[in-house]
Amino acid sequence: MLSKRLIACLDVRDGNLAKSVRFVDTKDIGDPVAKAREYYRDGLDELVFYDITASSEKRRIILDVVEAVAEQVFIPLSVGGGVRSVADATDLRLAGAEKINVNTAAVERPALIAECAEAIGSQNVVLSMDIRKVGVSPDFPSGYEIVVRGGRTPTGVDALAWTREGERLGAGELVVNSIDADGTRDGYELHLTRAISEAVRIPVIASGGAGVPDHLYDVLTEGKADAALVASMVHYGDYTVSGLKRHLDARGVKMRMSW
Amino acid sequence: MDNLAVTSATAYHRAAMTSARTVIVDYDAGNLRSVQRACAEVGTAADITSDPARVRRADRVIFPGVGAAGSAMRSLRARGLDRALLDVMHDGTPVLGICLGLQISLERSEENDQQTLGLIPGDVRRFALTDRALKVPHMGWNAVRIVRAHPLLAHVEPGDEFYFVHAYYPVPSDEGSVRAVADYEGQFCCALGVGNYFATQFHPEKSGRVGLRLIENFVRWDGNDA
Numbered sequence: 001m002l003s004k005r006l007i008a009c010l011d012v013r014d015g016n017l018a019k020s021v022r023f024v025d026t027k028d029i030g031d032p033v034a035k036a037r038e039y040y041r042d043g044l045d046e047l048v049f050y051d052i053t054a055s056s057e058k059r060r061i062i063l064d065v066v067e068a069v070a071e072q073v074f075i076p077l078s079v080g081g082g083v084r085s086v087a088d089a090t091d092l093r094l095a096g097a098e099k100i101n102v103n104t105a106a107v108e109r110p111a112l113i114a115e116c117a118e119a120i121g122s123q124n125v126v127l128s129m130d131i132r133k134v135g136v137s138p139d140f141p142s143g144y145e146i147v148v149r150g151g152r153t154p155t156g157v158d159a160l161a162w163t164r165e166g167e168r169l170g171a172g173e174l175v176v177n178s179i180d181a182d183g184t185r186d187g188y189e190l191h192l193t194r195a196i197s198e199a200v201r202i203p204v205i206a207s208g209g210a211g212v213p214d215h216l217y218d219v220l221t222e223g224k225a226d227a228a229l230v231a232s233m234v235h236y237g238d239y240t241v242s243g244l245k246r247h248l249d250a251r252g253v254k255m256r257m258s259w
Numbered sequence: 260m261d262n263l264a265v266t267s268a269t270a271y272h273r274a275a276m277t278s279a280r281t282v283i284v285d286y287d288a289g290n291l292r293s294v295q296r297a298c299a300e301v302g303t304a305a306d307i308t309s310d311p312a313r314v315r316r317a318d319r320v321i322f323p324g325v326g327a328a329g330s331a332m333r334s335l336r337a338r339g340l341d342r343a344l345l346d347v348m349h350d351g352t353p354v355l356g357i358c359l360g361l362q363i364s365l366e367r368s369e370e371n372d373q374q375t376l377g378l379i380p381g382d383v384r385r386f387a388l389t390d391r392a393l394k395v396p397h398m399g400w401n402a403v404r405i406v407r408a409h410p411l412l413a414h415v416e417p418g419d420e421f422y423f424v425h426a427y428y429p430v431p432s433d434e435g436s437v438r439a440v441a442d443y444e445g446q447f448c449c450a451l452g453v454g455n456y457f458a459t460q461f462h463p464e465k466s467g468r469v470g471l472r473l474i475e476n477f478v479r480w481d482g483n484d485a
Contacts, residue, residue: 001442002399003420040467071296075464076422093290098338098465121289121325123396123424172396201394226399256400256420259467 003256004220005045005227006245007205008234010035012081012093013052015061018236033068039234040073042241043259047073048101048175048229051081052150063095071098080128085112086119093120101175104148107155107162110169117170121186126205127171131159132179144192151179159192160199167200174200175229177207183232185211188219197224205229213239213247220253282303282317284344286334288324288359297464301475311343320347322458324359325424328383328389329371331363341376348378348456353482355411355474357456361429361451364458370427379453379483381431388444392455396426401441401449405460409484410437411476419469421461423449428460455482 010032011018017032032234036047047069051062055065059082067077080091080101089100101119104126106112116125130151136143144159163174176196178189188209197204206225216228233239265322281298285307298305298321305321306313314320322344324331335341344364347354356364365373369384375383386395400420405412421441428447431437440451441461449460457477463470 001396005399070293071299072463072465073298074293074471076302094292096296098290098293123325123398156284173398201391201396203394211426225392231402258416259469 001254002226003254004225004248005205006043006216006241006248006255007046007048007078007227007229008035008039008044008241009048009050009207009231010235011050011052011231012062012065014058015065020051030043032065033072035235036069039241040075042071043245043256044075044241045256046076046078048078048080051079052103053074053081060142063091066092066095066097068206078126080126083116086115086226088118089120093124099124099126099173101126103128103130106166107148107157110165113166113169113171117172121172122170123172125171126173126175127166128175128177129159129162129166130177130179131189133189133192142195143252144212147179151182160195163196163199171202173203173205174206175207176225177229181209182207184209185232186204187215188223188225188228190218190223191224193219193225197226203227211243216244217248217251217253220248226259279303279318280313280316280441281319282323283307283321283323284340284360285309286324286331286338286340288326288331288334289369290325291323294321294357294464296325297471298478300471301478304454304479307335309338309374310339311339314340315346317352319478319480320344320352320354321355321357321366322354322360323464324363326359327370328359328363328368328375328427331359332373332375335376336338344376344378347363351455353477353480354456355477356444356456357423357464358460358462361458361460362427364456365429365431366410366429368453378456379432379436379451379458381429381436383427383429385427386443390444393444396424397428397443398424400466401443401461402418403439403441403449405450407435407438409450410455410480411452411457412438412450413474414472415439415469420468421449421459421463421466423461425460429458439448452484454484457484468477 078099079097142160203226207229
């Protein structure tokens, strides 16, 4: 059987590691290459870089970061943030990224998902979704809405409808990021994660809100996620990658325990 | 005289080591640099090439790939790499197939109903799973269990996991060629070895330390499977 995956997300701004609280107020907290190496050696299963660089002239920096990490970290690398075309995806792949995350640009132009799937293979296209709770209404049958541009802009698109559309267009995996839970450390949005997991046949990565190890347990069991994404829990040294995996293993979640 | 002999033998050995050519076969089937980086990590400078003459001259050949069997075969034939691979297979050059490289080494694939290289007897089938909770492709880390020892699997311990991404799996005709299996609603062959040919369905270049160890075993392997 497949193990559940522990994924660490590194938000990179102008080449530095940043962590946001509720998607605003980002602050720099260190060197992403050193962090990546540290987590890899401590048993991380997969690594995600999110480029939140503000200015477009600094975008090449993320390619350098990915390249440096790919030389020393031999687990799948996933990169997103500002991917608008197959050319962007290809540049990141050449730098060493396995998987490419699309988000805002895919909502604005859904064909981007199909184009990337054709160019780099479905299994390497991750549809990353920022989602907020809006309550059930005729416009939002699921009660959740897709938001874009780092969580600032509502789209009027129902989250579950977009999930199904993304799978149909060729996304190989989904990131479900709850804007409401992001940075709160109160736990993942279990209801949302489970609803999406049950609606598709591609893997679901839960994101946003992890604060204590049992939050990961909850989302990998009750939330039916295939992988749990963490950021602040490990970035500030409150928990280690191996410690989180040992906790999940002890609670009976199948994890990769030798590395 | 003795000193001189020792010196020249050492020099000869060093030259042989540095000129040992490991090539990675490039046929537009995915990103090969991760394989190249993994080789570098274990101390081997591997060249990425689509030139059949360089493949034939190589001391070691890595045959990776992701993508679909149909387009992969067209691409191999267009470059003459299909015949180069048959030649290195028969002249005893150590060959390491990875993922799609393994799959198209067999005779036939259900993917695109494609006739493939036929280096190894057998075929490739799509996962047909009954459990709706199991997803295809089979993507992530899964335990690899050795069923018949092989030099390239030296130091793989029970419970060690490797990284997989695939929707099709190999079914070699000769069960004796199956070296390791993994479980995904039943066991499937995830590593096979015949003579100078060894191949994995998983990605050693993305499987952390255990994967690097397998690649290190390959770059030191003489092609003898005993």
